[in-house]
Each structure stands twice: as structure tokens, then as C-alpha cells.
Amino acid sequence: MRQVEKARFDDGFQEQLTELMRWRRDVRRFRADPVDSGTIRSLIEIAALSPSVGNSQPWRFVHVASSAMRETVIASFERCNAEALQSYDQERARLYARLKLEGLREAPVHLAVFCDEQTSDGHGLGRRTMPEMLRYSVVAAVQSFWLAARARGLGVGWVSILDPDEVRHALEVPSAWTLIAYLCVGYPIEAHLDPELQRHGWQDRLPLDSIFEERR
Numbered sequence: 001m002r003q004v005e006k007a008r009f010d011d012g013f014q015e016q017l018t019e020l021m022r023w024r025r026d027v028r029r030f031r032a033d034p035v036d037s038g039t040i041r042s043l044i045e046i047a048a049l050s051p052s053v054g055n056s057q058p059w060r061f062v063h064v065a066s067s068a069m070r071e072t073v074i075a076s077f078e079r080c081n082a083e084a085l086q087s088y089d090q091e092r093a094r095l096y097a098r099l100k101l102e103g104l105r106e107a108p109v110h111l112a113v114f115c116d117e118q119t120s121d122g123h124g125l126g127r128r129t130m131p132e133m134l135r136y137s138v139v140a141a142v143q144s145f146w147l148a149a150r151a152r153g154l155g156v157g158w159v160s161i162l163d164p165d166e167v168r169h170a171l172e173v174p175s176a177w178t179l180i181a182y183l184c185v186g187y188p189i190e191a192h193l194d195p196e197l198q199r200h201g202w203q204d205r206l207p208l209d210s211i212f213e214e215r216r
């Protein structure tokens with residue numbers, strides 16, 4: 001109880017937190033400057049403060065430093081992206097083809113984030129009726145990582161146009177680990193308040209009225 005005062009954040013902090021969220025972007029254009037490995041470690045420590053079902057902490061982070069492994073991931077992206085392009089018609093396909101959907105070659109750091117589906121930590125609490133909560137916990141950690149990185153001037157890009165099994169095999173991780181996020185991390189070459197996909201006419205942000213309802 002005595003710590004309540006410490007856990008209070010003033011108006012200035014609240015405004016800055018909102019600004020951080022406004023400026024968080026999915027980044028695909030990185031400077032070549034390296035990122036200190038200590039910075040990545042401390043970001044992972046921060047991400048590990050995230051909520052998780054039953055306090056299971058199922059997140060597993062893998063720093064992909066091997067260029068051979070990175071090449072396998074890039075090849076997976078190129079194949080999956082070509083297949084995705086085929087699924088669109090005419091104008092959408094033309095638009096899709098022009099989008100830059102990853103910064104895999106430019107990013108100094110590749111980080112794969114997995115969910116350990118077989119963890120006994122958390123003792124099953126909260127997962128009996130909704131087992132997917134384990135994976136959602138990992139997503140919560142990714143979001144924490146993303147914001148903490150942005151606060152340190154680092155950009156993060158989430159690449160999901162991949163074959164998850166291919167990535168799992170390439171990185172030689174246990175078969176019980178599911179790929180949740182493949183992240184490109186590095187210093188961005190630009191800052192924008194609008195999402196890249198909005199800027200290039202793919203998808204606008206939705207108004208509050210279309211995402212929020214009340215039931216009385």
C-alpha cells in the first residue's frame with residue numbers, strides 16, 4: 001500500500017506516453033548503424049515485464065545473428081510475398097506490389113519471438129477454455145518491446161509474411177515453439193505520425209465509432 005505514491009504518473013508523463021504511442025511505427029527502412037547487444041538484452045528484460053496468462057511467461061526470444069539463417073528467412077518472405085501478391089486482383093495487386101513490407105536486408109537486428117506451447121509455468125491457469133491465451137501473452141510482450149524500443153529511438157518492423165514452420169526449422173528451435181513474431185530492429189531513417197500502409201493508400205485508420213460500442 002505504501003508504494004502507491006511511487007506508482008503514480010503525472011500529466012507530463014501521461015502526455016509523453018501518448019506521444020510515444022503516436023510515434024510508434026512499423027519500420028521497414030533502417031540505417032546501417034549497429035544496435036548494441038546490451039540494448040537488445042535490456043529491451044527483452046522490459047518485454048518480460050508484460051502480462052501473461054497464469055504468469056506463464058511463454059515468450060522465447062531468439063536473436064538471429066547467423067547470415068545463413070537470415071537468408072533462409074528472407075527466401076521464405078520472398079516466396080510467401082509472391083504468393084500473397086497472386087491473391088489480389090488488378091488495382092489491389094498493383095498497390096500491393098508497390099508496398100515495402102519488410103526491412104529484412106537492411107535491419108541490423110533480426111529477432112524471432114516464439115511461444116512455448118508446452119510450458120508448465122503458469123500451471124494451466126486461464127488456458128483451459130481459451131488455450132490461445134498463451135500466444136496472446138507473447139503478443140503483449142512484443143508490444144512492450146516495440147514501445148520500449150521506440151522510446152530509445154529504435155524502430156521495429158513486424159514481418160508476418162513468412163512460413164512459420166520454415167522459420168522454426170531454420171532457427172533450430174524446439175518443435176513446441178510457435179512463431180509469433182519475426183522482428184526487424186534498427187535505427188529508422190525517418191519518423192512519421194501516419195502508418196506506412198495509410199500513407200500509401202492501402203488502409204486508413206478506423207474512426208472510434210467503428211471500433212467501440214456500448215451495451216447497456
Ligand SMILES: Cc1cc2nc3c(=O)[nH]c(=O)nc-3n(C[C@H](O)[C@H](O)[C@H](O)COP(=O)(O)O)c2cc1C
Pocket residue numbers: 024025026027100101102158159160161194195196197198
Ligand atoms: C501481428 C502483426 C503482423 C504484421 N505483419 C506485417 C508484415 O508482414 N508486413 C508489414 O509490412 N507490416 C506488418 N505489420 C505492421 C502493420 O502493417 C502496421 O502495424 C499497420 O500498418 C499500422 O502501422 P503502424 O504500426 O506504423 O501504426 C504487422 C503488424 C502486426 C501487429
